[in-house]
Amino acid sequence: MQYISTRGSAPQDKNMALDFEGATLAGLASDGGLYLPAQWPRFSEDDIRAMRGLPYPELAARIMAPFVAGSLTDDELGQLCQEVYGDFGHAAVTPLVQLNEQHWLLELFHGPTLAFKDVALQMLGRLFETFLERRGEHLTIVGATSGDTGSAAIRAVAGLERVEIFMLHPRGKVSDVQRRQMTTVRAPNVHNLAIEGSFDDAQAHVKAMFADASVTKTLNLGAVNSINWARLMAQVVYYFYAGLQLGAPDRAAAYSVPTGNFGDIFAGYVASKMGLPIEQLIVATNVNDILHRALKDGDYSTGTTTPTITPSMDIQVSSNFERLLFDVGGRDGHAMAEQMRAFEKSRAMQLTNSQREGASALFTSGRADQEETTRALQWAYRNCGQVIDPHTGVGLHAAQNADIGADVPIVTLATAHPAKFPDAVERATGVRPALPARVGDLFGREEAMVEIGGDYEAARDFVLSNASASA
Ligand SMILES: Cc1ncc(COP(=O)(O)O)c(C=O)c1O
Numbered sequence: 001m002q003y004i005s006t007r008g009s010a011p012q013d014k015n016m017a018l019d020f021e022g023a024t025l026a027g028l029a030s031d032g033g034l035y036l037p038a039q040w041p042r043f044s045e046d047d048i049r050a051m052r053g054l055p056y057p058e059l060a061a062r063i064m065a066p067f068v069a070g071s072l073t074d075d076e077l078g079q080l081c082q083e084v085y086g087d088f089g090h091a092a093v094t095p096l097v098q099l100n101e102q103h104w105l106l107e108l109f110h111g112p113t114l115a116f117k118d119v120a121l122q123m124l125g126r127l128f129e130t131f132l133e134r135r136g137e138h139l140t141i142v143g144a145t146s147g148d149t150g151s152a153a154i155r156a157v158a159g160l161e162r163v164e165i166f167m168l169h170p171r172g173k174v175s176d177v178q179r180r181q182m183t184t185v186r187a188p189n190v191h192n193l194a195i196e197g198s199f200d201d202a203q204a205h206v207k208a209m210f211a212d213a214s215v216t217k218t219l220n221l222g223a224v225n226s227i228n229w230a231r232l233m234a235q236v237v238y239y240f241y242a243g244l245q246l247g248a249p250d251r252a253a254a255y256s257v258p259t260g261n262f263g264d265i266f267a268g269y270v271a272s273k274m275g276l277p278i279e280q281l282i283v284a285t286n287v288n289d290i291l292h293r294a295l296k297d298g299d300y301s302t303g304t305t306t307p308t309i310t311p312s313m314d315i316q317v318s319s320n321f322e323r324l325l326f327d328v329g330g331r332d333g334h335a336m337a338e339q340m341r342a343f344e345k346s347r348a349m350q351l352t353n354s355q356r357e358g359a360s361a362l363f364t365s366g367r368a369d370q371e372e373t374t375r376a377l378q379w380a381y382r383n384c385g386q387v388i389d390p391h392t393g394v395g396l397h398a399a400q401n402a403d404i405g406a407d408v409p410i411v412t413l414a415t416a417h418p419a420k421f422p423d424a425v426e427r428a429t430g431v432r433p434a435l436p437a438r439v440g441d442l443f444g445r446e447e448a449m450v451e452i453g454g455d456y457e458a459a460r461d462f463v464l465s466n467a468s469a470s471a
Pocket residue numbers: 115116147148149226258259260261262263264265312313391392415416
């Protein structure tokens with residue numbers, strides 16, 4: 001499989017044909033775009049029927065095989081999937097839980113750091129190891145997090161010899177559990193940087209480093225955010241896993257996805273491109289609702305980020321939205337590059353007609369404020385005995401308010417364990433969720449992080465002077 005950039009001019013990055021291995025190690029394309037497969041692989045209805053009942057690791061290998069073709073053999077991929085998904089806290093890896101006749105929760109938080117990010121990042125860590133070993137190379141990862149990507153990525157790469165990670169988070173804007181899951185990992189290849197500002201600022205610093213020759217000449221940069229295609233690829237699997245249990249390919253389900261950087265829900269779009277019947281994808285946002293506005297009115301303009309009880313979704317600039325706009329807008333890389341250049345200047349853009357029409361064929365959206373999120377948590381607890389996290393609550397609120405026929409099952413993606421956000425959950429339900437034993441003694445461990453202020457230069461210089469390997 002070959003990979004192309006959404007901005008049209010980067011396939012020859014680093015002098016390698018951009019196969020899966022190249023796209024995984026490159027992370028972000030040098031033209032600032034995001035990598036996508038040159039074409040969507042498609043399963044027939046019979047192929048999908050034959051996937052029914054497969055254990056998660058086998059299903060994962062079946063779904064990912066076309067994307068990694070040429071970079072991993074079927075045996076290598078099968079082995080990786082067994083290693084990664086054999087080690088989750090639930091035998092089903094991502095169990096599907098029924099709430100009532102129509103609503104379901106897809107629990108994605110049974111990995112080591114209790115958020116959906118583990119499903120892909122545990123795989124990405126092993127892919128890095130495999131490819132870097134093969135090439136004899138070293139990778140310096142720079143990442144941005146609003147809480148969950150950071151801990152999952154650090155957990156996936158801590159102690160690896162060929163990888164070093166610099167993770168930027170907005171100081172004071174992640175939950176205590178999220179911060180400690182990052183800062184208590186003491187490994188020589190892990191650096192935690194607390195920046196002044198928002199997640200968007202951290203994400204902008206990361207993208208700027210990929211475009212900064214003083215960094216890319218010196219370091220072999222890699223990405224763990226969902227700008228890295230391999231992240232999304234691994235997330236496609238659980239849409240199939242849930243869809244198959246609800247009758248695919250003979251019945252379509254809808255999915256409500258708590259959304260920030262548009263990665264998780266874009267994986268749902270990919271699943272539909274691959275042949276999974278999907279009635280609708282519901283983009284569920286908190287009050288930082290740029291995506292809701294973009295889908296409703298075509299208005300993709302940023303505002304100030306409002307802190308919420310769903311901090312991981314306090315995001316204005318959703319990186320992966322570019323992938324959708326590129327695909328539904330006819331895959332015109334040069335037009336996309338122009339549109340994104342204008343957006344980066346003005347921090348606002350209007351979707352084109354073809355982008356709006358293309359998106360509205362599958363996507364709808366909903367928005368939840370704090371009260372609505374709280375009510376969703378209360379409903380799940382009082383009516384179904386389920387203690388859910390606030391991000392999942394945003395998804396459930398949007399699911400309950402979507403205009404979807406009563407005969408269509410709606411799956412809300414449960415993206416984090418409630419114990420990551422105990423204060424908000426306790427305020428809503430009266431229940432203080434306990435951290436599962438597999439997380440260990442998080443509050444008894446010492447933290448390590450560096451506070452570096454808000455300037456890009458400070459972040460860049462810290463990375464340059466502390467990275468232990470050069471390109
Ligand atoms: C718990 C949780 N839910 C939802 C999201 C949103 O996912 P995405 O950024 O892929 O849209 C995030 C972070 O991104 C998260 O950490």
